[in-house]
Amino acid sequence: MRTPNVESTAMPPTYDIAVIGAGVIGCAIARRLTLDGARVIVLEKAPDILDGASKANSAILHTGFDAPEGSLEWRCVQEGYREYEAIRSQMNLPLDRCGALVLAWNEEQEARLPALIDQARANGVDDVAALSRAETLALEPNLAPSLRTAFRVPRESLIDPWSAPHAYLLQALLNGAELWRDCAVTGGAFDGQLWRLETARGVVGARYVINAAGLYGDRIDALLLGETAFSIRPRKGQFVVYDKAAARLARHILLPVPTDKTKGIVVCRTIWGNLLVGPTAEDQEDRSTADLDTPTLEMLKRKGAEILPALAGEEVTTIYAGLRPACEFKDYQIKAHEGRNMVTVGAIRSTGLSSSLGTAAHVARLVSGLGFAASPLSDPELPRMAMLAEAERRDWQCPGNGGMLCHCERVTLREAEAALTGPLAPNSFAGFKRRTRATMGRCQGFYCGQAVQDLLNRGTGA
Template sequence: MQNRDPAEVPGGYDVAVIGAGVVGCALARAFTLAGAKVVVLEKAVDVLDGASKANSAILHTGFDAPEGSLELACIREGYALYHEVRDRLGLPLVRAGAMVLAWTEEEVAGLPALMEQAMANGVTDIHPVSGAEARALEPELSARVLAGFRVPGEHLVDPWSAAHGYLLQALANGAVLLRQAEVLGGRRSGGEWQLATTAGTVTAGLVINAAGLWGDEVDRRVTGESWFTIKPRKGQFVVYDKTAAALAGHILLPVPTKITKGIVVCRTAFGNLLVGPTAEEQEDREHAAVDRDTLQALMRRGTEILPALAGHEVTAVYAGLRPGTEEKHYRIRADLAPGYICVGGIRSTGLSAALGIAAHVLRLAGRGERPLSDPVWPRMPNISVDGTRDWQCPGHGGILCHCELVTRREVEAALSGPMPAGSLAGLKRRTRVTMGRCQGFYCSAELARLTEGRLTQPMLEPRHD
């Protein structure tokens, strides 16, 4: 099936955003609402197909971000903006709160400095807890917990609805999405960029590189050089059955190290319990494989924290890649003379910081467009356990995926509209179909019939009758 996204708007664009991950979607929204004519270029068949497809889905306060860093500023602004827009866009928020827990005397000794850092970062509502107090708050915690502190503002979100909502608002207000539009090169002439893509030539005044795992390669293709190097970092996760979610109300965080935030145990917005991620350096930017030994180590760590977890079944395992670089901080730089901004090195905090990053880049660009006076605010369908689901509403056409209670109407809606799903993975991120306990064993056949001829990347090979 051919790419169903529109081809090219005559006359070119004010802004071309390269990459439709969560940061690219937030950038498209910010510049569109600021009055710019925006095109989003995505090389995959669907959005959120790179680093943004796999994350912990936590809305961070920035309590442990590097003090005084751009990352902290973007997290704080993004956190505030998410709270500001979420009701109008229909984005879920599970007010869980977090506890940073120490399991060794060495970790206990590190708690005061981490609390001081949180206070310096503006997160002032934290408070210490003893091991006994932690267990009073979370009765299923292991008796081995020694101490910790609570961060009430850390929350759980749907990792995909946010980015979909940002991009849908951009599209509803005039932006254009081009999928299967890999950027092959760029040339600046007459005050505009000519971007060669696999979908044709795109003309834009300002180019913003938000290509995630391929940010340095896009840098080289467009400008001829790159000032940073992507060093992919893999994170593996274990997702437990929904019955395990009752074991933890808080997001359970470890004392972070200089290298990683460590293994997190928390509920998800979809009613499961998650353990992960790992932090594994690798060269491959495209494949994030899971391995048995690492997953078993994650499961052991999970049961060390919550012993009762040993009695619960695993629903799924997955892995994602984070676009780390040779330096820890965000790699954002504006070269406004040639009209180019690079937004690179956005690692595990990208979901929390996305709206803040977009606001920061908008200020860097100093655009002179007139903001939209009455923008359209589309509402995202709720696929989280927080709030009314479609199966509870009349006329849904029947439940297609019984594990995740996904209706036929939800699938039909995800296959249509301004940003229809282009693949089964994209359909999963929009609806949760096939992501439950049976992993699609019972519903895949019916889903394949329903989606036949409607996905750019079909579930089944074409029949030759």
């Protein structure tokens, strides 16, 4: 697909800040620093944004109730949650305040619940409530009768994992930031005043650099600083997504008792009206490929049916897998490099979507500490995103929408055409899917795939 005009390959002038990586963290950082008055460029090695760790997650807005007490992750998650609530209506972003239940299925798990409740309250999530077995089953009557007990976290919520970062980066672009895709960073040097970054599209000058490269964060540190303080070990998560009819089986996000390694396998609805089971937590060396395997997917189906027995009779819509940038440390690896005008934002694992706005605010404070100063924008432009949440008013319900392009996900022609315009128009088929959900429904593009490709060909002149 054609690269938008905003991504000129001419030698650019010097920027205040270069953000390496356009995942959810990089998008949020670009927004924050642009609103703070910086001239920002975002450098993404993939054809489109959100092509790395951010393309596959559970789409949960976490409260941080189970984060390590006093950790940087906890602070970023809580600050991010508050800012998402503050800006979501302005940007037309969805929020399903369904709450979560942490479920104990055996004596050992039940014994751990009081400590988890204490941890939640120590983390400032003081509205958690212990539930008896009977109280839990009254809230979730489809749970397996083998349940022992639970506690409820009322403010755990569901959001759209793609419209949010699209909104963050789009606001940055509308207010003067630039985005270069297909633009891997291949080298760089700092002369004490200015970074000269070598990229696949030429040299970029920047006073400050933010490494938000996700699965390649340690390699970018090694490339630019000559060393790295952490090592990424990708952690694969596989998911099973059930048809929309299955969503009736769960009212809450159903969480296991977490372990030291992972939050565990979750069962929850999605903002689009499906029901998912996952993720797994499988460490691997490959940073680019998240293979699916049948035995693991069958295990996920069995696990889902152990929690919600009626799920065994529901149809699967799709399966997918993603990689999380785990490392040897439990907490986020965020550091300002004194004398180098660089901030590393590394090892942001499963809470990256929830923490992104808070992480961006934290990074902005670090950049200020390195000496950057500017005047915040007084009246920034504010984008409003297409609403894709199943429970909200959608474009297919509005007149003049041009008819339906994708019937499974109820994507209209007007929505699809709008997604192909503007400074953040998609640069790939996958990018278009993330912006519209076309081809992501029950038929997985069997009926609409060719119509979608024809539209993309017309929209890009291919």
